[in-house]
Amino acid sequence: MSHPLPDxxxxxxxxVRGVVDVNTSIGDPITTPDGLTxxxxxxxxxxLGGGGGDYVMKHPSANGTNPFGGGSxxxxxxxxxxxLVIKGESVRLLPIAEPASSALxxxxxxxxxxxxxxxSLKKDKEKDGEAxxxxxx
Numbered sequence: 001m002s003h004p005l006p007d008x009x010x011x012x013x014x015x016v017r018g019v020v021d022v023n024t025s026i027g028d029p030i031t032t033p034d035g036l037t038x039x040x041x042x043x044x045x046x047x048l049g050g051g052g053g054d055y056v057m058k059h060p061s062a063n064g065t066n067p068f069g070g071g072s073x074x075x076x077x078x079x080x081x082x083x084l085v086i087k088g089e090s091v092r093l094l095p096i097a098e099p100a101s102s103a104l105x106x107x108x109x110x111x112x113x114x115x116x117x118x119x120s121l122k123k124d125k126e127k128d129g130e131a132x133x134x135x136x137x
Contacts (some may be wrong), residue, residue, distance in 0.1 A: 009050045009070040016074045020044050024078060039084040041093075046076045 027040035052070020054072040097109075 004068050005050065005052045008052070008070060009048075012048055012050060012072040012074045014077060016046055016048065019076050020046060034085065037086040039086070041084060042080045043079045044076065045079075045096050046074060048072075048074045108137060114135055
């Protein structure tokens with residue numbers, strides 16, 4: 001008779017295999033009627049553990065074995081990372097940004113966007129012939 005511990009670990013591994021496959025990491029494509037295809041991309045982490053022990057008794061069972069106690073378990077974490085967006089010949093990777101943990105971090109994240117908008121406003125004014133000297137600002 002085989003020992004129960006390897007069977008418990010194998011059962012836990014099979015359960016993880018049932019949850020985690022390539023379609024979990026790179027999701028199924030979603031296509032819109034206008035031809036835009038979006039593919040989700042995720043990070044998968046998992047852990048597996050198990051253990052057990054035989055308990056020695058003064059009088060083993062009739063088949064000569066001692067009682068066994070044990071257990072196994074697994075955990076899976078799926079974290080969305082990005083989306084692949086495909087439209088015709090164009091392919092873009094749109095990462096999912098984690099929220100800023102403080103107001104200062106959020107402010108630092110917004111600086112490039114604000115500078116781009118200011119630059120755009122300056123270019124629009126120059127096109128309209130209303131260029132102002134903003135070097136003193």
